[in-house]
Amino acid sequence: MAALSLAATACGGSDDAEGGSAEPAAADEATDLTVVMWGGEDQEMTVDALVMPWAEEQDVEIRQDSPSDYAKIRAQVESERVTWGAVEVEPNFAHTACENGWATPIDFDVVDVSAIDEQFVDDCAVPILEYAFTIAYNTETFPTGEHPTSWAEFFDTEAFPGQRGFWRYATGAMFEAALLADGVAPDELYPLDIDRAFAKLDSIKDDIVFYDTGQEQVQLVSSGEVPLIQAWNGRIFEAAEAGQPVANEWNEHLLSYDQLIIPQGYPNTELAQEWMDWFLNNPQAQADYANASAYAPVNEAAMEFIDDDVAIELPTHPDNAAQRASVMDYRYWSEHYDPVSERLNEWMAAG
Known part of the structure; x- marks a missing residue:
């Protein structure tokens, strides 16, 4: 089962654990x-x-x-x-x-x-x-007050130019964000309309950059390479405290x-x-x-x-x-993770 593979949690430090695990006892x-x-x-x-x-x-x-x-x-x-x-x-x-x-x-x-x-x-x-999946933004590219404050605006690449970042992981809330951007009411998100979500993601596919780790997430948005990114709130707060030009937008965040x-x-x-x-x-x-x-x-x-x-x-x-x-409805994802992950991988590979 694909769901049994190692998954790096949103708030965890998996990108810092490259030295391998401790010897189990x-x-x-x-x-x-x-x-x-x-x-x-x-x-x-x-x-x-x-x-x-x-x-x-x-x-x-x-x-x-x-x-x-x-x-x-x-x-x-x-x-x-x-x-x-x-x-x-x-x-x-x-x-x-x-x-x-x-x-x-x-x-x-x-x-x-x-x-x-x-x-x-x-x-x-x-x-x-x-923790929360938030809209995180580079404050030099989009000063606070001039940044996207909804997923609909996050998907609007004409009003807010630049690349968008998502976690390369089915339960990373990208499908929920896409459906909210497409007008689905928050209380009607689940069960997810995956076809509709992919159609919305198709609309900005050329501007999407996927990240794998929290460290990569912060590097992309703080450098301005990807000025808008779906983020883990703690990582962005930590980066802001360290003086990086980043901030969380809390409107329409997804709780995990x-x-x-x-x-x-x-x-x-x-x-x-x-x-x-x-x-x-x-x-x-x-x-x-x-x-x-x-x-x-x-x-x-x-x-x-x-x-x-x-x-x-x-x-x-x-x-x-x-x-x-x-x-986030993880009972839904326990049933649908494998087929959606397979489709996501195919979609990303298609270019």
Whole structure:
């Protein structure tokens, strides 16, 4: 299945993990927990804020591996040699893994999700962060106030000349953006009209540049080579803080999120779920991660502990949430990822 191939998450640091993954270790002791995320600086920030304070309190040894790899999860489960504990994945894979028995059902008597928006919780998965697909723009090419403020304007290459950037990935929200640009109402996006979306993408195909990593995304828009790009909000905020001429437009953004699963057969499943319960119900820890990463907490109570200059750049800030077009429907994508990906690859190859 194509969906089992490694996928670089939108907010992860996969482009920083070129040195390879850490050597995985079996969880031989009841006080070991292996966490697996996307690698790079984001994994460091996540572990520092959301894992280590709990581990130190509970005297738990934390082992790490990276990056998350869907084929490896399946292989570990099917060989009954599971060494990965809590693994960060995309929600469409979490749903597929649950249906196929590769992920352990969450014991909600152990993991309290009462403070979490139920749309982000699945039978086998809980959310770890939220982020947004935004319209990002180069502020030298399009000064703030003169930039596109809707997907319709993003697709208008006459009024706003220049190349457009999209993530080279079916669940990267390009189809949702194309349909919004073509006049589909936000509450009528799903199920996606893929034929209509491709027709809209055809209208600007010659101006589309695809990127593969967060680093490449930032380089393209900050250099002005691609002055308009569909972006991950945290990457753009980080670049702006570093002095790059970039900014997020929050109107019509698409809300996304990552989840955690526990591969079926992991020896220390109960310990992994105890950690999940801790971070989901620890607003301060989630705020610490948000302040470091500019990705949003999943517990709304964390917002009061987030620095004001960071909070205004999060999709959970009230001003930004009011401009949201839709939440990504990953149950739809768990069913349609493979055929749409195949068609997308053919479309890109056709030139």
